[in-house]
Amino acid sequence: xxxxxxxxxxxxxxxxxxxxxxxxxxxxxxxxxxxxxxxxxxxxxxxxxxxxxxxxxxxxxxxxxxxxxxxxxxxxxxxxxxxxxxxxxxxxxxxxxxxxxxxxxxxxxxxxxxxxxxxxxxxxxxxxxxxxxxxxxxxxxxxxxxxxxxxxxxxxxxxxxxxxxxxxxxxxxxxxxxxxxxxxxxxxxxxxxxxxxxxxxxxxxxxxxxxxxxxxxxxxxxxxxxxxxxxxxxxxxxxxxxxxxxxxxxxxxxxxxxxxxxxxxxxxxxxxxxxxxxxxxxxxxxxxxxxxxxxxxxxxxxx
Amino acid sequence: xxxxxxxxxxxxxxxxxxxxxxxxxxxxxxxxxxxxxxxxxxxxxxxxxxxxxxxxxxxxxxxxxxxxxxxxxxxxxxxxxxxxxxxxxxxxxxxxxxxxxxxxxxxxxxxxxxxxxxxxxxxxxxxxxxxxxxxxxxxxxxxxxxxxxxxxxxxxxxxxxxxxxxxxxxxxxxxxxxxxxxxxxxxxxxxxxxxxxxxxxxxxxxxxxxxxxxxxxxxxxxxxxxxxxxxxxxxxxxxxxxxxxxxxxxxxxxxxxxxxxxxxxxxxxxxxxxxxxxxxxxxxxxxxxxxxxxxxxxxxxxxxxxxxxxx
Numbered sequence: 016x017x018x019x020x021x022x023x024x025x026x027x028x029x030x031x032x033x034x035x036x037x038x039x040x041x042x043x044x045x046x047x048x049x050x051x052x053x054x055x056x057x058x059x060x061x062x063x064x065x066x067x068x069x070x071x072x073x074x075x076x077x078x079x080x081x082x083x084x085x086x087x088x089x090x091x092x093x094x095x096x097x098x099x100x101x102x103x104x105x106x107x108x109x110x111x112x113x114x115x116x117x118x119x120x121x122x123x124x125x126x127x128x129x130x131x132x133x134x135x136x137x138x139x140x141x142x143x144x145x146x147x148x149x150x151x152x153x154x155x156x157x158x159x160x161x162x163x164x165x166x167x168x169x170x171x172x173x174x175x176x177x178x179x180x181x182x183x184x185x186x187x188x189x190x191x192x193x194x195x196x197x198x199x200x201x202x203x204x205x206x207x208x209x210x211x212x213x214x215x216x217x218x219x220x221x222x223x224x225x226x227x228x229x230x231x232x233x234x235x236x237x238x239x240x241x242x243x244x245x246x247x248x249x250x251x252x253x254x255x256x257x258x259x260x261x262x263x264x265x266x267x268x269x270x271x272x273x274x275x276x277x278x279x280x281x282x283x284x285x286x287x288x289x290x291x292x293x294x295x296x297x298x299x300x301x302x303x304x305x306x307x308x309x310x311x312x313x314x315x316x317x318x
Numbered sequence: 319x320x321x322x323x324x325x326x327x328x329x330x331x332x333x334x335x336x337x338x339x340x341x342x343x344x345x346x347x348x349x350x351x352x353x354x355x356x357x358x359x360x361x362x363x364x365x366x367x368x369x370x371x372x373x374x375x376x377x378x379x380x381x382x383x384x385x386x387x388x389x390x391x392x393x394x395x396x397x398x399x400x401x402x403x404x405x406x407x408x409x410x411x412x413x414x415x416x417x418x419x420x421x422x423x424x425x426x427x428x429x430x431x432x433x434x435x436x437x438x439x440x441x442x443x444x445x446x447x448x449x450x451x452x453x454x455x456x457x458x459x460x461x462x463x464x465x466x467x468x469x470x471x472x473x474x475x476x477x478x479x480x481x482x483x484x485x486x487x488x489x490x491x492x493x494x495x496x497x498x499x500x501x502x503x504x505x506x507x508x509x510x511x512x513x514x515x516x517x518x519x520x521x522x523x524x525x526x527x528x529x530x531x532x533x534x535x536x537x538x539x540x541x542x543x544x545x546x547x548x549x550x551x552x553x554x555x556x557x558x559x560x561x562x563x564x565x566x567x568x569x570x571x572x573x574x575x576x577x578x579x580x581x582x583x584x585x586x587x588x589x590x591x592x593x594x595x596x597x598x599x600x601x602x603x604x605x606x607x608x609x610x611x612x613x614x615x616x617x618x619x620x621x622x623x624x625x626x627x628x629x
Binding site: 104109111113118119121122123126128129130131132133134135136137138140141159160163164166167170171 | 338340366368370371373375376377378379380381382383384385386387388389406407410411414417418
């Protein structure tokens with residue numbers, strides 16, 4: 016249990032450290048923070064084995080950081096340094112890590128979905144028994160490549176999980192503003208695929224469900240859709256002459272301006288904040304101690 | 319024998335020399351098998367054939383995904399214009415995949431719709447545009463020997479490329495004129511050597527070049543004839559050497575693109591200031607190309623030849 020909680024806190028603090036650098040204007044490249052996405056990244060990392068592969072989207076910092084647990088590697092990559100995770104050649108939006116089975120990341124919405132089909136087919140041909148997970152979002156499922164890839168994965172009986180991080184936002188527009196609702200449970204049912212919805216950021220429930228879907232998909236050579244309902248935290252209210260009543264800003268890329276490192280890295284008192292949720296498993300005092308220790312660890316690494 | 323049957327035989331031979339190749343595309347093993355192009359493919363040596371759904375964007379992405387797993391594949395496509403749906407994958411995915419050390423082959427083999435009777439679709443009658451957008455290697459085939467060489471060299475080798483043949487030529491009996499010289503990479507083929515003029519045929523224009531050489535021979539002169547099969551920039555020095563001797567050039571390019579490979583060649587040639595006279599026979603996009611019609615270049619051969627002889 017401890018390692019899961021510790022990883023969630025580490026991932027929050029590591030991102031806040033990156034955010035501090037971001038606010039200071041150190042990065043030339045766009046970075047998409049995933050504050051609020053920590054639980055799903057930690058849980059996916061937990062269920063992955065050596066024969067499992069993952070393909071990511073432009074918002075991939077949480078999966079990449081969990082795979083290495085090295086903030087400096089990631090930071091140096093964002094600074095395009097030679098001692099970065101990919102020798103400063105991939106930056107953020109396309110950052111992958113073959114050594115950790117992160118096969119591919121794409122900066123283009125929906126682009127990684129068909130590539131994941133090919134990776135899974137390749138594994139099947141080579142008789143590699145494992146799951147492939149492709150991470151996408153509520154914006155990318157509007158792309159034709161999502162539907163095409165679902166068809167392909169089902170037609171070829173591929174053990175592939177389409178993991179949809181649904182944060183409601185695509186750039187500056189919410190789902191309500193831009194389209195009709197998409198019922199992924201009905202869509203998956205119509206194609207004969209498994210569907211599961213994760214919500215509430217409880218890591219232990221997530222791990223049980225992820226493992227269940229993974230086993231089903233592998234055993235029956237059947238793709239699945241897992242929809243994760245979450246919030247990308249760190250938004251702020253812009254108030255100026257043009258917006259006297261304040262305007263909600265859900266940053267797409269860029270820093271979470273109003274957040275900073277804290278003794279207790281809670282952002283929002285709701286089930287959308289993984290830090291808030293883990294309080295039911297450990298006391299606030301234990302979390303504060305854990306935070307202090309991890310902060311020390313991170314600071315040591317940064318030296 | 320039609321060119322399509324010849325290329326089909328070459329493909330089968332090449333595939334059977336290799337193993338664990340994924341062959342995929344729409345109707346490649348059903349119906350007319352892309353008008354015979356993929357007829358009789360078999361699954362020896364663990365090769366896999368997939369008659370796929372109609373999702374060109376995803377199918378190209380899938381080919382790159384297979385490459386990431388070091389699995390080789392060929393995507394056969396009925397029409398080149400279908401590849402327009404895949405441009406994101408051709409640019410963005412390929413640019414990431416090519417940076418990796420990939421030990422697999424991925425070839426896309428579309429048929430260029432160039433007969434003209436398809437109307438709007440045949441305004442896209444070349445690989446130049448596709449190859450240009452992401453520096454993709456591309457090769458066109460138009461006769462017995464160049465198809466033999468290009469299929470052998472490029473159909474299955476590490477990396478990614480696009481290979482095509484024109485619909486117009488595929489359904490005719492093949493031209494069997496043996497090259498006297500060919501580039502080791504299949505970028506160009508030289509069929510004749512002569513002194514009056516160097517004739518360079520880009521895209522699917524070799525038949526026009528042959529007509530020129532025949533008419534020049536009838537008049538008691540000789541010409542050099544090259545076909546340029548690559549749609550990428552390559553080392554032109556062998557061709558330039560020939561032009562240094564003849565000092566006169568006819569360039570024929572039947573593409574409707576505004577982004578022709580031949581213009582790259584002309585620029586490099588003009589820089590060298592070795593030409594006394596050159597003719598550039600090509601066409602620009604026009605509204606007529608949108609309507610179904612016989613899609614040939616109209617060339618006044620005699621006018622050009624008289625002009626060259628006068629020089």
